[in-house]
Amino acid sequence: MNLSNGVAPVLSARGVSFAYGPEPVLEDVGVELSSGEFVALVGPNGSGKSTLVRVLVGLLTPRSGTVRLFGEPPDRLRRRWRVGYVPQRLRIAPDLPVTVGEVVATGRLPRQGWWRRTRPADRAAVDHALESAGLADLRRRPLAELSGGQQQRVLIAKALASEPELLILDEPVAGVDAAAQRQFRDSLVHLVEEHGAAVLLISHELGAVADDLDRVIVLKRRVVFDGPPAELAATGVSLGIHADDLPLWLEELA
Numbered sequence: 001m002n003l004s005n006g007v008a009p010v011l012s013a014r015g016v017s018f019a020y021g022p023e024p025v026l027e028d029v030g031v032e033l034s035s036g037e038f039v040a041l042v043g044p045n046g047s048g049k050s051t052l053v054r055v056l057v058g059l060l061t062p063r064s065g066t067v068r069l070f071g072e073p074p075d076r077l078r079r080r081w082r083v084g085y086v087p088q089r090l091r092i093a094p095d096l097p098v099t100v101g102e103v104v105a106t107g108r109l110p111r112q113g114w115w116r117r118t119r120p121a122d123r124a125a126v127d128h129a130l131e132s133a134g135l136a137d138l139r140r141r142p143l144a145e146l147s148g149g150q151q152q153r154v155l156i157a158k159a160l161a162s163e164p165e166l167l168i169l170d171e172p173v174a175g176v177d178a179a180a181q182r183q184f185r186d187s188l189v190h191l192v193e194e195h196g197a198a199v200l201l202i203s204h205e206l207g208a209v210a211d212d213l214d215r216v217i218v219l220k221r222r223v224v225f226d227g228p229p230a231e232l233a234a235t236g237v238s239l240g241i242h243a244d245d246l247p248l249w250l251e252e253l254a
């Protein structure tokens with residue numbers, strides 16, 4: 001579903017190249033996302049997915065090319081809550097003396113502003129986010145007591161609670177069971193369909209979302225495919241995309 005009506009795309013990258021050293025990691029990458037689009041970014045390990053999203057959110061500066069978030073360069077984006085980003089590797093300070101519920105509630109702060117009291121809508125968003133990430137039972141637990149995977153789910157819940165207009169998730173919910181995957185899928189679809197958010201999801205495991213995707217982008221240093229899942233199934237092989245390049249859940253789709 002594409003809800004854009006001639007407004008600036010939520011995200012656009014053109015001609016993006018990047019390297020950490022002499023080896024190019026991204027070459028001439030172009031990506032665009034509009035409101036209400038649910039897009040998967042896939043590709044083999046080391047193909048540049050995490051690097052690309054770090055460039056997209058402004059954590060890395062491309063060697064060439066341009067990135068725009070809501071029509072602005074990433075470092076000029078004023079209302080940061082519009083973009084939710086959950087990195088592949090965890091960056092919560094493990095000894096922070098806070099509970100799961102408290103961390104997730106901070107997802108509302110950029111929207112609330114420090115001067116405003118918590119409203120029922122804030123509480124509802126936090127409750128819903130905890131539920132979606134399968135953390136309802138853990139909300140009063142100290143963050144430090146959680147496993148790495150659970151802590152990543154806390155970051156996902158925090159991002160969901162902020163109800164961003166663009167949500168980028170880098171390999172979330174690795175290793176969670178099918179029921180938790182469905183719950184997570186429902187919360188992403190809710191964000192896309194009810195709030196018109198754009199979602200960019202990197203995942204090897206989320207068969208649960210295969211039917212919900214508008215587009216799949218296959219990255220191998222360059223974008224080798226960008227289109228609907230059915231088209232990938234029909235033309236992928238002729239484009240030189242091998243099953244090994246795709247997560248299992250897309251292979252099954254083909």
Ligand SMILES: Nc1ncnc2c1ncn2[C@@H]1O[C@H](COP(=O)(O)OP(=O)(O)O)[C@@H](O)[C@H]1O
Nearest residue numbers: 020021025043044045046047048049050051052
């Ligand atoms: N911080 C870094 N410094 C140097 N090289 C890196 C760094 N992060 C990733 N790379 C390299 O860049 C390439 C792309 O990595 P990455 O973006 O993590 O791929 P993916 O997320 O698709 O697995 C790999 O060859 C990886 O080794």
Ligand SMILES: [Mg+2]
Nearest residue numbers: 049050051088
């Ligand atoms: Mg990665």
